[in-house]
Amino acid sequence: MRHDLQINRLRALVAVVEHGGFRRAAEALHITQPAVSQQIRQLSGFIKGPVFASTGREMRLSPQGEELLAYARRMVTLNDEAVGRFVPEAGHTLLSVGVTSQLAEVLPEFLRLMNRGLPQVQLRVRTGGSEALAQQLSTGQLDVALLLQAGPLAPGTQDVELGRMRMAWFGRPAIGERDVLPLALFPDPCTLRGRVGEVLDDAGVRWRIAYEGPELIGLRSAAKAGLGMTCLVENSDELWGLTPAARPDLPAPPDPLPVTLALTPGATPEGFARIAEKAFRRALQGYPLVTGAPDGHTDATAGAALTAGPAALTGSPA
Known part of the structure; x- marks a missing residue:
């Protein structure tokens, strides 16, 4: 017969120990003191013995209780880590963003600008090859991706070309x-x-x-x-710090590759696509991005057309 430990019982044990009593644990967990006592009794039934050697003013764990506490702390921490990974905080929207590894240096500036423009959006980020990220976008594992590729995207994917990378x-x-x-x-x-x-x-x-x-x-x-x-x-x-090639018989490198911002329709909140595009354009400044005419004659740093200040990021009139 398989037995499963419930996280709320383990959390109650950790709270009793860390707060020094049942009453303080109940206050910290926002439940009643009898509820805490019941959860500790249920743990006692699980280990077939008392969790605490004394339930007086001085809370002292039994040897079995000490061992159980070590497991409880690890399991509560892992539970909270998993929840934080997949469940956004109250009032926040969780979005998954992919950035091709060659452009990953845009992330610090992009995240800073997104946090300023949409603080209620909680982002998780993946990096990798553009083709792998495009596949994850098509299967719903990503909500938005910055790609460096020329291949077609999945039907229905919204995309905008930010320029072409030399x-x-x-x-x-x-x-x-x-x-x-x-x-x-x-x-x-x-x-x-x-x-x-x-x-x-x-x-x-x-x-x-x-x-x-x-x-x-x-x-x-x-x-x-x-x-x-x-x-x-x-x-x-x-x-x-890579060394430029020095070989006389080398042809010119491949033509500039499209830098594409791709989104899954309906997966992002209103206004996100506009702000994400502007944030990526701003973050791409300094990269050898060709913008303007498709023939590649107009060079400009990404985001040069954006006005400075918060109005440019949020899309508000300048």
Whole structure:
């Protein structure tokens, strides 16, 4: 026969010990003192013995009670952690945001601006490859995502292109065949990987995969270690200290990739999409983002058209 411990009973035990008595525990838990006493009696029945060796003024746990308390504290903490992960605080809306790993440095500024514009929205964030995040968006695991890709999104997904990100070659491979270029790439499916292969093939450059991994930090490490050349956002030297490539036979890098803000319709509160777009545009300042005409002739830092101050973030008239 399986027995399940109820969190409210364990929470009552922790409260009695931490507050030094049944009455104070009841006040802290906002329940009656008899209710606390009943929960402790139920725990005594579970361990087949008294939880407290004394119930007088000096609360002293029995040996079994001491052991149970250690479990209780761990289980209450884990319970509260899980609840906090999935259930928003009262009066808050919980939203899941995904940001492609190459643009993850926008997060501090984005979160700061979102907290200022929509303090009632509680955000949880995931980073990863754009294709993986787009899949999570289509299955409802994410409500909004900032993507760096050219592939189509799931039907019904709302999206707005914030600009196009310039790419560049990085790394100076230390080893490898003389006429074959070693590359460090993200695994398929990956828009950038496909573009890199097309550009090199069109230029007649022979290449091979020297490193493959889904994590950006692994790809950067491979490039720094000289395992292979890679193609990442143009300011990767400033962001992560990568060494720009210096190989005369290299073709131009792939064309700038779309930076897309994608949302699940109906999943976000009113006004969120507008404020999220402006916050991302502001946070993308400093990235090599091409905005304006699709031919790529108009360069501007993201968010340059936004006016300064809270009015610009909230969408209020300037």
